[in-house]
Amino acid sequence: xxxxxxxxxxxxxxxxxxxxxxxxxxxxxxxxxxxxxxxxxxxxxxxxxxxxxxxxxxxxxxxxxxxxxxxxxxxxxxxxxxxxxxxxxxxxxxxxxxxxxxxxxxxxxxxxxxxxxxxxxxxxxxxxxxxxxxxxxxxxxxxxxxxxxxxxxxxxxxxxxxxxxxxxxxxxxxxxxxxxxxxxxxxxxxxxxxxxxxxxxxxxxxxxxxxxxxxxxxxxxxxxxxxxxxxxxxxxxxxxxxxxxxxxxxxxxxxxxxxxxxxxxxxxxxxxxxxxxxxxxxxxxxxxxxxxxxxxxxxxxxxxxxxxxxxxxxxxxxxxxxxxxxxxxxxxxxxxxxxxx
Amino acid sequence: xxxxxxxxxxxxxxxxxxxxxxxxxxxxxxxxxxxxxxxxxxxxxxxxxxxxxxxxxxxxxxxxxxxxxxxxxxxxxxxxxxxxxxxxxxxxxxxxxxxxxxxxxxxxxxxxxxxxxxxxxxxxxxxxxxxxxxxxxxxxxxxxxxxxxxxxxxxxxxxxxxxxxxxxxxxxxxxxxxxxxxxxxxxxxxxxxxxxxxxxxxxxxxxxxxxxxxxxxxxxxxxxxxxxxxxxxxxxxxxxxxxxxxxxxxxxxxxxxxxxxxxxxxxxxxxxxxxxxxxxxxxxxxxxxxxxxxxxxxxxxxxxxxxxxxxxxxxxxxxxxxxxxxxxxxxxxxxxxxxxx
Numbered sequence: 001x002x003x004x005x006x007x008x009x010x011x012x013x014x015x016x017x018x019x020x021x022x023x024x025x026x027x028x029x030x031x032x033x034x035x036x037x038x039x040x041x042x043x044x045x046x047x048x049x050x051x052x053x054x055x056x057x058x059x060x061x062x063x064x065x066x067x068x069x070x071x072x073x074x075x076x077x078x079x080x081x082x083x084x085x086x087x088x089x090x091x092x093x094x095x096x097x098x099x100x101x102x103x104x105x106x107x108x109x110x111x112x113x114x115x116x117x118x119x120x121x122x123x124x125x126x127x128x129x130x131x132x133x134x135x136x137x138x139x140x141x142x143x144x145x146x147x148x149x150x151x152x153x154x155x156x157x158x159x160x161x162x163x164x165x166x167x168x169x170x171x172x173x174x175x176x177x178x179x180x181x182x183x184x185x186x187x188x189x190x191x192x193x194x195x196x197x198x199x200x201x202x203x204x205x206x207x208x209x210x211x212x213x214x215x216x217x218x219x220x221x222x223x224x225x226x227x228x229x230x231x232x233x234x235x236x237x238x239x240x241x242x243x244x245x246x247x248x249x250x251x252x253x254x255x256x257x258x259x260x261x262x263x264x265x266x267x268x269x270x271x272x273x274x275x276x277x278x279x280x281x282x283x284x285x286x287x288x289x290x291x292x293x294x295x296x297x298x299x300x301x302x303x304x305x306x307x308x309x310x311x312x313x314x315x316x317x318x319x320x321x322x323x324x325x326x327x328x329x330x331x332x333x334x335x336x337x338x339x340x341x
Numbered sequence: 342x343x344x345x346x347x348x349x350x351x352x353x354x355x356x357x358x359x360x361x362x363x364x365x366x367x368x369x370x371x372x373x374x375x376x377x378x379x380x381x382x383x384x385x386x387x388x389x390x391x392x393x394x395x396x397x398x399x400x401x402x403x404x405x406x407x408x409x410x411x412x413x414x415x416x417x418x419x420x421x422x423x424x425x426x427x428x429x430x431x432x433x434x435x436x437x438x439x440x441x442x443x444x445x446x447x448x449x450x451x452x453x454x455x456x457x458x459x460x461x462x463x464x465x466x467x468x469x470x471x472x473x474x475x476x477x478x479x480x481x482x483x484x485x486x487x488x489x490x491x492x493x494x495x496x497x498x499x500x501x502x503x504x505x506x507x508x509x510x511x512x513x514x515x516x517x518x519x520x521x522x523x524x525x526x527x528x529x530x531x532x533x534x535x536x537x538x539x540x541x542x543x544x545x546x547x548x549x550x551x552x553x554x555x556x557x558x559x560x561x562x563x564x565x566x567x568x569x570x571x572x573x574x575x576x577x578x579x580x581x582x583x584x585x586x587x588x589x590x591x592x593x594x595x596x597x598x599x600x601x602x603x604x605x606x607x608x609x610x611x612x613x614x615x616x617x618x619x620x621x622x623x624x625x626x627x628x629x630x631x632x633x634x635x636x637x638x639x640x641x642x643x644x645x646x647x648x649x650x651x652x653x654x655x656x657x658x659x660x661x662x663x664x665x666x667x668x669x670x671x672x673x674x675x676x677x678x679x680x681x682x
């Protein structure tokens with residue numbers, strides 16, 4: 001790695017720490033900066049402030065970091081493996097699959113979720129439902145991708161799956177009670193605040209496994225860039241690599257979607273931003289890069305969605321879309337070339 | 342069957358093509374081919390005759406219908422993915438256009454079968470990449486993007502990638518198809534040198550017959566689902582070469598080694614002269630449908646004369662003698678003549 005890239009990493013880590021600090025400070029309840037420092041260095045402070053920091057803000061920030069990292073890495077993996085700049089967990093219908101899983105659990109079998117919503121079982125059922133939903137979509141995409149080589153066809157099929165799952169979700173919505181419907185709709189808007197300390201103890205290891213899998217797929221991703229035949233001729237086991245990368249994407253996207261709802265555009269925009277900043281195709285740099293930038297952008301989105309200084313909140317998904325879409329458009333216009341990743 | 346290790350590739354009754362369920366579409370059948378280290382082999386055949394399929398079958402990117410392929414006396418199927426990648430490398434027809442992919446990184450991908458799980462390059466790997474680029478004369482572009490270099494340069498870089506892969510066999514599918522004349526010759530000449538210096542077996546498919554005849558050690562000519570093999574000179578002298586053009590309007594001139602569209606030459610004149618000016622006048626006359634008849638006593642004749650290192654064409658037999666100073670003017674003058682004996 002050359003020095004300019006090392007400097008970039010240092011800048012990004014500093015920025016990330018800065019945004020984390022900002023997110024800790026800004027909130028509907030004003031806590032003085034010195035007090036925050038006291039609290040996070042495990043010193044005595046006012047009980048109420050202490051629990052706001054430790055039980056609300058820090059879990060939310062950790063969730064933002066995990067979500068930003070997971071979605072961005074998933075997007076990067078999909079863009080590389082499909083060799084398509086518009087690929088991402090959202091576009092291929094993986095999030096839609098997760099939504100369907102959650103919709104079936106929340107609205108289809110409402111008994112399960114209400115009786116055990118606070119316990120570990122409820123969490124696991126949500127995670128499992130979203131994960132299975134996203135895995136099913138991924139497996140279908142995988143099977144289709146073995147038969148159809150054309151990338152645009154795959155993309156269209158992904159979008160069609162997204163629409164089909166939305167249709168099924170609509171049916172579920174139509175037949176479900178108002179309160180369940182509302183809880184589902186709020187889930188679809190995306191939120192980082194819903195994840196408790198307890199839930200984080202599930203989310204963190206699962207995302208860590210997913211990220212570890214993507215780090216171990218760096219070599220495969222690098223060789224996938226030049227296309228299937230070249231990759232095979234250099235000794236890549238294509239079937240295994242695809243399955244491995246799809247499983248890690250499914251773990252990352254499915255889990256984040258289960259806990260935070262379908263957060264859009266981070267997965268498409270961040271990998272482009274990372275490539276533009278680092279000017280490389282090497283996933284040894286791109287993966288840590290997307291993790292850092294994804295986390296930072298997610299924390300910024302969180303800060304914006306909390307509308308500092310007010311008691312109101314914006315849906316997280318609207319914020320990420322409004323940040324992500326300009327990035328995608330900017331990248332496309334700057335590069336003038338949509339075909340190649 | 343010979344099982345001598347002097348052969349790098351041997352095929353036994355190899356039949357290739359596409360089979361779907363019970364329908365078999367055989368492209369080439371019962372091929373008994375062999376190749377030795379240190380030889381450059383040109384695969385020649387019409388579009389759709391099975392050139393790419395044969396190359397892909399040897400690379401194990403495509404399954405044969407029946408028959409056997411051995412590389413260095415070992416069955417192709419007995420190689421592991423990784424060990425095969427150390428034996429045989431590939432340059433496909435696909436154009437690699439990946440943004441931010443540097444020449445160095447593209448060539449470094451050739452080290453894929455040799456590097457660790459992360460694909461980290463050690464000192465030796467880096468030296469091999471540099472050395473490979475030096476051998477194809479592309480070291481000056483090492484830090485450029487593959488999108489910034491010309492087609493000919495990119496083809497050299499892809500050849501460098503096969504050198505980095507360090508395989509005794511290299512297969513190139515139409516490596517000259519997008520190139521201009523000088524580049525076509527230079528690329529194939531480079532392959533010839535590499536085959537000789539590094540004792541590699543290099544097989545390439547091409548439509549550039551002139552270059553193949555001049556540079557390749559062995560030709561594999563596809564005709565009627567069979568492959569005829571031999572040195573270009575033998576195949577020309579025994580008439581095999583002309584055979585493949587029987588169906589088309591193209592004809593191969595066994596004396597000049599040239600290809601051309603068979604023309605109906607109706608008019609005839611006598612031509613006197615020598616050297617290059619004679620040859621090119623002859624070619625121009627042929628293009629305009631005029632045959633040279635050396636035995637003709639009367640009628641129109643053209644005499645080429647040199648004076649003060651300038652060439653003049655004397656047109657006789659039309660009443661008055663006409664002198665012109667270019668072939669274009671000669672043709673114009675001949676076009677005015679309506680009566681040819």
